[in-house]
Amino acid sequence: MIDDRDLRELYRLSSGEHLQTLETGLLRFEQNPSDRDDFAELLRAAHTLKGDSRMLGVNHVEKLVHQVEHVLKQLQSQEISLTPLLAETLYNTLDAVKQLVQEATEDLPSELPSAIDPVRVLARLMQASSGVAESELMPLEPSPLPIAQTAPASLEGNSELIPDPQLIPEPIPESIPDPQLISDLIPEQPSEPEVTPSTTPPAVSNSVPALGADRPASSVPTSPATTSPPPARSLDRPTSPVHSIHSVNPITPPSAEPYHIDTIRVATRHLDGLVDRVGELAAIERRLSHQSALLDGLVRLWEELRLLDRGQQRISDHTLATDRRRSDQQRHQLHEEFQQALYGLRERVQNANHRLEAITDDLKDRTRSLRLLPLATVFQHFPRMVRDLAQQQGKAITLVVEGGETTADKQVIEALRDPLLHLVRNAIDHGIESAAERQAAGKPACATLRLRGAQQGDRVLISLSDDGRGLDRQAIIATAVRQQLYSAEELAHWQDEQIFELILLPGFSTRLEATELSGRGVGLDAVRVCAERLKGRVIVQSKPGQGCTITLTVGTTLAATQALLVMTRDRTLAIPLEYVHETRLVPVSQITALEGRPVILLEGEPVSATDLGDLLELPGLPPGPAPDRVDVIPHACVVLVMGRDRLAVFVDRLIDVQEIMLKPQSKLLVRVRNVSGVTILGNGDVCPVLHPPDLFATLGGRTSRNSSLSTADSLSMARPPAILLVEDSIATRTQEKRILETAGYDVVTATDGMDALHKLRSRTFDAIVSDIQMPRLDGLGLTARIRQMPEYDDLPIVLVSSLNSDADKRRGAEAGANAYLTKDAFNQAALLGILRELARSP
Structure with missing residues (x-):
């Protein structure tokens, strides 16, 4: 582990960027071997990562990246070609480097063994680049037999590790560029007395020199048998306890953790703009201080006027006319001064407020832009994943990424990775056919998976399209009937869009058996839940035999949003504007009942209706005088929309539409249903921000006895629990x-x-x-x-x-x-x- 915390963090960030550059460039070269334009960038990334690792003492990473750089130079000069085996080995090597970087930058005890054996990773890369067949590659983990045989001998008092010659792997071909790289990866141990050459078995003397005995003999690559034996070197006796002689695990992806972006790269021009605006704010602060002093002067003038008025009342009729005239002139002069000062102060305050408002708006826009990241930040994770899953499934798939420059808030970008991961896995497993099936259907053997990003106002659209078999309407219906969600008679009248949306339900899967990729019925439900949390929705479109497109529509930011302010039961509440379909005035006489629930008609369609105060179970107000014709009094109604569902909620008053900053609930509080957070209004009041998806789920016809709509029979129908x-x-x-x-x-x-x-x-x-x-x-x-x-x-x-x-x-x-x-x-x-x-x- 790197000791210096600041250097450790810098190394983690820079190495992540360099590894992503290497992986992306390798993917492009694998898809188009004739294009070598990216090699300069790849070599620069490898060279920089190697230099950083050497400077910070991360030796294993330095040696592995050095060999990667060597292989890239060979590919660039066309000394070797990129075979599938070499490509896979390069990817595995980059995975190993990622793991080693993680170990070097985490706060872990230094005595913990590494999950990666760099010797074996390096040897495999050398072998693959020299043309060795896959069957002859050194395995990533040693077999347990050599460990069981060598471990007891290595732990005895002064005995040396003498491996069985039959356990030594096959010799590595002579084309290995630098065998010293392997010995450099072995940490030096305190040496024991030298063993004379006569007692050293030939297999040991032919092995790569200076190999530490803390590694099983089977993990040590050997040099060609034709080379002359090197001088005898001392064999190191391991000083670590038994548990340090361990089997090296194969390279596996790290365990799934919530995707989190720790840092954002910001252009200096954005910071310069913020500094300029902060300087203007300081100037406005000085002006306000000056205006505060003017206000103090106005207060003094007002006090003088009051004193003069009191003195005027004490002047008797016998007072000389000149004295009264002098007093009147003073009062008039003070009134003039007070009026001029008051008007001047008002103008200055108004100008300062206008300027302050402009700077504040600009600051809000600039600070929000600092949190914006391109969709490419999350899109870049999928080319490698699609390649690996396609090979695992035995399918040929080309991933096309478009709109990566579209930006969204960092929090939105972080939340998008997991739902997109589910969509990609489902598309590869469910949607895309095998090459033989595609050719039989008259399609190209190689399928196309298209990941798009686009901006639409304050919304971001992310779609994943495939040209596979499309959704099977009958299979979806059969699954819904089998799981007793709906009857076949009900589903027979549904439109395709309604049928397709069933795949977003929890636990829904047309697969009778789960695979490693999908079939457990949890992926697309997670996509729907994530979209709702991001103030969005999921749209499913499909054509049989032509493919399927699933689109996520989400907000660009979660903190700031436009909201409709309403008043109900003497409480001000905010409703996010993206859920508001329309507002209207509805007389109670237009509220009817359908299947025991109050509804109103919108565009000829019945829409469930309820009082917002009843839905939130707010206490009612004291009843006032009843009007003569309650049925003709219009009530303010807000029609909410979520997907194709609509809900009409009645409120006491519509206030205004304004931009709010959403503040999440405190972690000390249990989540309050129907509320997503709070905002601070201009008058300083705390206003709850409603969460419409919860309102749809909460709807159950609950009515309050004191509801303003309780006089209507249609709203008095309460259901049993x-x-x-x-x-x-x-x-x-x-x-x-x-x-x-x-x-x-x-x-x-x-x-x-x-x-x-x-x-x-x-x-x-x-x-x-x-x-x-x-x-x-x-x-x-x-x-x-x-x-x-x-x-x-x-x-x-x-x-x-x-x-x-x-x-x-x-x-x-x-x-x-x-x-x-x-x-x-x-x-x-x-x-x-x-x-x-x-x-x-x-």
């Missing part, structure tokens, strides 16, 4: 359902956790009662999945199980359950009592 009952045993499910329905609850049943996830999205529930031991997804897994969805943070979950140990109850609480009821102690009163405490009573 809804319970989602999850139980795989039909007998237990029937018994519990009867108990709950007898108590007045509206009960929807699910046969297991996966079925419950589907039905959870179909309507609003007041609580969930679930068994634990169930197929597909058990109760603990169901609870954990629900708690990962922000819109269900406050949904009560009661687990009912025959598992009654303290450990079982603790696991239930850790998963997020609100209550745990054992079946051996189960009774009707206990279950209903828990539900009365946690949820709404019938």
